[in-house]
Amino acid sequence: MPVAQLHGPWADVSLFGNRWPGPTRPASRATIVALLVAAAVAALSVPLDRAGVGWFVTAIAGAAALVVARIVPDPAPRTTGPAPLVRRGPRTLSNARYFWSPATVALLAVGTFRAAGWLFFLCLCTAAITGALAVAGGRSLRAMVVAVLMAPLASFRALPWVRRGFAAVRAKGGGKGLRVTATVSVSVALLVVFGSLFASADAAFADLVGRAMPDINGVTVFRWVFVFVVTAFVLGGAAYLRAAPPDLDGLARPGGRRVARLEWAVPLTLLVLLFAMFVAVQLTVLFGGSKHVLDTDGLTYAEYARGGFWQLLVVTGLTLVVLAGAARWAPRDTGTDRVLIRVILGALSLLTLVVVASATHRMDLYADTYGLTRLRLLVSLCELWLGLVFVLILIAGIRLTALWLPRAVVAAAVLALLGLAGANPDRLIADHNVTRYEQTDRIDTRYLSNLSADAVPALDRLTGANRNCVLAPIAAELKQNEDDWRGWNLGRHQARDLLAHKPAPAPRSCPGDYPSY
Numbered sequence: 001m002p003v004a005q006l007h008g009p010w011a012d013v014s015l016f017g018n019r020w021p022g023p024t025r026p027a028s029r030a031t032i033v034a035l036l037v038a039a040a041v042a043a044l045s046v047p048l049d050r051a052g053v054g055w056f057v058t059a060i061a062g063a064a065a066l067v068v069a070r071i072v073p074d075p076a077p078r079t080t081g082p083a084p085l086v087r088r089g090p091r092t093l094s095n096a097r098y099f100w101s102p103a104t105v106a107l108l109a110v111g112t113f114r115a116a117g118w119l120f121f122l123c124l125c126t127a128a129i130t131g132a133l134a135v136a137g138g139r140s141l142r143a144m145v146v147a148v149l150m151a152p153l154a155s156f157r158a159l160p161w162v163r164r165g166f167a168a169v170r171a172k173g174g175g176k177g178l179r180v181t182a183t184v185s186v187s188v189a190l191l192v193v194f195g196s197l198f199a200s201a202d203a204a205f206a207d208l209v210g211r212a213m214p215d216i217n218g219v220t221v222f223r224w225v226f227v228f229v230v231t232a233f234v235l236g237g238a239a240y241l242r243a244a245p246p247d248l249d250g251l252a253r254p255g256g257r258r259v260a261r262l263e264w265a266v267p268l269t270l271l272v273l274l275f276a277m278f279v280a281v282q283l284t285v286l287f288g289g290s291k292h293v294l295d296t297d298g299l300t301y302a303e304y305a306r307g308g309f310w311q312l313l314v315v316t317g318l319t320l321v322v323l324a325g326a327a328r329w330a331p332r333d334t335g336t337d338r339v340l341i342r343v344i345l346g347a348l349s350l351l352t353l354v355v356v357a358s359a360t361h362r363m364d365l366y367a368d369t370y371g372l373t374r375l376r377l378l379v380s381l382c383e384l385w386l387g388l389v390f391v392l393i394l395i396a397g398i399r400l401t402a403l404w405l406p407r408a409v410v411a412a413a414v415l416a417l418l419g420l421a422g423a424n425p426d427r428l429i430a431d432h433n434v435t436r437y438e439q440t441d442r443i444d445t446r447y448l449s450n451l452s453a454d455a456v457p458a459l460d461r462l463t464g465a466n467r468n469c470v471l472a473p474i475a476a477e478l479k480q481n482e483d484d485w486r487g488w489n490l491g492r493h494q495a496r497d498l499l500a501h502k503p504a505p506a507p508r509s510c511p512g513d514y515p516s517y
């Protein structure tokens with residue numbers, strides 16, 4: 001497959017054949033200005049070391065830049081030079097972008113409200129996926145994977161596109177650029193001069209300016225430059241995809257050789273029977289509760305719940321692979337074939353839902369016995385999401401058409417993550433473990449002291465040395481790492497306010513420390 005054929009080393013790379021010809025016109029002046037402004041906002045706003053409102057500000061600026069880059073007409077097409085090999089008009093993305101775009105902004109907004117770094121990291125990674133789907137599209141699973149892979153490549157392909165745009169802007173009137181630069185320079189100079197005079201005249205105003213403006217040193221300048229370049233690079237690729245979305249519709253067509261009826265029906269029927277036998281046993285466990293654990297010689301909650309849960313989670317994931325393979329290769333030409341697909345795959349999905357319920361029940365027992373942790377909460381959420389996926393598969397099996405299913409599965413994962421952020425997981429974990437302590441007098445103060453500031457209102461329910469044991473480390477971290485406006489966060493703000501009114505001094509020793517395992 002050729003790597004470069006047309007104008008420039010990256011301008012018209014045929015990495016995906018003729019599915020991705022790229023824009024036929026250079027980047028418009030409005031596109032370039034919007035990208036530079038958004039990158040400048042990101043450089044001044046993003047706190048790289050923590051979750052904060054600056055991420056949300058950057059998300060809004062980036063989304064606005066991409067809207068401007070799309071709605072403002074491009075310059076006239078080139079009249080000189082070789083014509084592109086692929087002549088086709090720009091594609092229009094599906095309406096799914098109206099979900100992926102707000103979802104990306106919402107995921108980055110989580111850092112404004114939740115202080116848990118692990119949660120925001122998950123949201124940041126998911127936002128990279130939803131952002132790629134918003135600008136590149138994709139309906140089938142293969143198309144969505146290709147869209148995500150195209151996003152970083154688009155940033156490289158955008159470099160000559162933006163460079164041609166700069167050249168076109170200079171050719172049409174470089175004087176305007178000089179006037180804009182002069183205007184910005186004069187504005188900055190006026191703000192610096194008069195701001196310095198006001199700061200020296202009033203201490204309160206000086207404090208406000210000091211909080212708004214970070215200390216300018218080598219590290220700060222390097223961070224500004226780094227964030228500016230990375231943001232411009234990422235948004236340039238997004239604008240490139242928005243200007244000419246790739247043609248991924250062909251990847252949604254079913255393909256591959258169909259197998260004979262018995263070649264898939266016999267193995268899956270045997271698998272259904274095995275699932276049925278396991279489910280028959282699990283039903284007694286689900287309704288038997290702790291009696292089954294206590295009546296089994298040598299069986300503890302830890303062995304029953306922790307060991308069995310992971311195996312069942314793997315079974316659930318493997319079943320998805322089996323269903324995907326059967327849906328792709330099983331024939332459906334005759335009425336008998338279609339009935340077999342509905343019956344066998346439907347039965348396997350229904351039985352897997354019982355497996356999901358059993359796995360969730362095991363984790364619930366484990367959390368009740370040993371306490372709730374981030375890992376246990378996450379894997380429980382993952383298991384529930386997998387259960388929802390099987391419900392969607394059952395719905396798709398009614399008509400044997402599932403073009404909407406891959407997008408629905410990813411959308412369900414995004415909504416599950418946003419729902420977890422809305423539930424405030426660290427506070428949820430703290431509430432659960434404090435309630436368990438009130439009932440059993442057992443608590444893991446070491447683990448709870450490592451939770452984020454989101455957990456402070458729940459941990460404040462403790463008293464005495466236990467309260468100080470869990471809150472003193474969090475209070476010390478909050479005091480050591482003050483927030484400026486970029487890193488302002490609702491969870492940390494509420495925690496600081498609570499600890500200011502009810503301090504938690506560091507204790508000499510912690511009386512209760514029962515590990516959560």
